[in-house]
Amino acid sequence: MTDVTTAVSTTESTTATTGVVSTDPATWDEAFRAEVTRVREVVARLHAELPRWELVVWTAGNVSQRIRHASGDLLVIKPSGVTYDELTPEAMVVCDLTGALVEGDRSPSSDTAAHAYTYAHMPEVGGVVHTHSTYATAWAARAEPIPCVLTMMADEFGGDIPVGPFALIGDDSIGQGIVATLGGGRSRAVLMRNHGPFTIGRDAKDAVKAAVMVEEVARTVHISRQLGEPTRIPAEQVDSLYERYQYVYGQGGAVRAPLTVVADDVTPSSSTSSSTSSTDTTEDAR
Numbered sequence: 001m002t003d004v005t006t007a008v009s010t011t012e013s014t015t016a017t018t019g020v021v022s023t024d025p026a027t028w029d030e031a032f033r034a035e036v037t038r039v040r041e042v043v044a045r046l047h048a049e050l051p052r053w054e055l056v057v058w059t060a061g062n063v064s065q066r067i068r069h070a071s072g073d074l075l076v077i078k079p080s081g082v083t084y085d086e087l088t089p090e091a092m093v094v095c096d097l098t099g100a101l102v103e104g105d106r107s108p109s110s111d112t113a114a115h116a117y118t119y120a121h122m123p124e125v126g127g128v129v130h131t132h133s134t135y136a137t138a139w140a141a142r143a144e145p146i147p148c149v150l151t152m153m154a155d156e157f158g159g160d161i162p163v164g165p166f167a168l169i170g171d172d173s174i175g176q177g178i179v180a181t182l183g184g185g186r187s188r189a190v191l192m193r194n195h196g197p198f199t200i201g202r203d204a205k206d207a208v209k210a211a212v213m214v215e216e217v218a219r220t221v222h223i224s225r226q227l228g229e230p231t232r233i234p235a236e237q238v239d240s241l242y243e244r245y246q247y248v249y250g251q252g253g254a255v256r257a258p259l260t261v262v263a264d265d266v267t268p269s270s271s272t273s274s275s276t277s278s279t280d281t282t283e284d285a286r
């Protein structure tokens with residue numbers, strides 16, 4: 001990875017108090033319990049956005065959000081094989097950044113390993129979304145990056161939407177492909193080859209927005225191509241649009257500062273696959 005910075009530590013902005021061990025719910029105090037409850041509600045609600053924007057069929061898509069804590073960050077994600085109508089806050093599951101289940105009654109989504117690896121290696125990322133949305137996945141099937149031919153692409157993604165490597169579900173392979181492709185770059189979306197889009201954001205809502213936007217631009221550029229080759233935006237104009245949108249537009253300021261990869265200083269457990277590649281690989285987004 002390049003452009004390694006040390007800007008953000010996973011230990012900042014925690015709700016840590018004495019005695020709380022994030023991976024042991026028995027030790028959670030009122031404040032941390034409240035934070036877990038809040039993020040469960042956020043993630044459950046955002047799952048409803050996937051069918052609403054026609055990004056998923058059946059159970060093929062998932063949203064997660066990071067919970068920061070000094071004793072180890074956690075993530076909240078949907079359980080495996082549960083339909084979107086059943087996704088209450090209580091049904092969500094809590095995992096650590098190896099993908100191991102911390103709290104919940106069901107198995108985590110079979111994509112949890114990819115989400116967990118991304119959080120572990122990109123500390124600024126607070127939300128991850130995966131879908132098989134039709135047009136974005138069609139570009140992934142061709143292993144072709146979406147060229148930056150729209151100002152909204154320059155605004156949102158700062159250039160082309162890149163293609164990630166072919167990777168199979170069940171271990172860290174997909175996560176490695178996401179981090180290797182998005183690390184140090186500006187795009188918040190990657191088209192995993194022969195698979196579909198994964199998006200990242202400062203929180204889950206931001207990542208859902210990126211998932212909606214990548215499908216929108218994939219569709220528009222595809223349609224444009226039917227009548228000829230779309231015209232690329234010159235690189236300097238892409239830079240200008242991106243800078244303006246990220247730092248000025250919408251009073252975003254620092255809150256919308258580009259996501260950057262921080263060092264490989266969090267080592268995910270090699271046991272990721274054991275906790276997330278459950279028998280249920282026919283469900284969720286694969």
Ligand SMILES: [Zn+2]
Nearest residue numbers: 131196285286
């Ligand atoms: Zn998938």
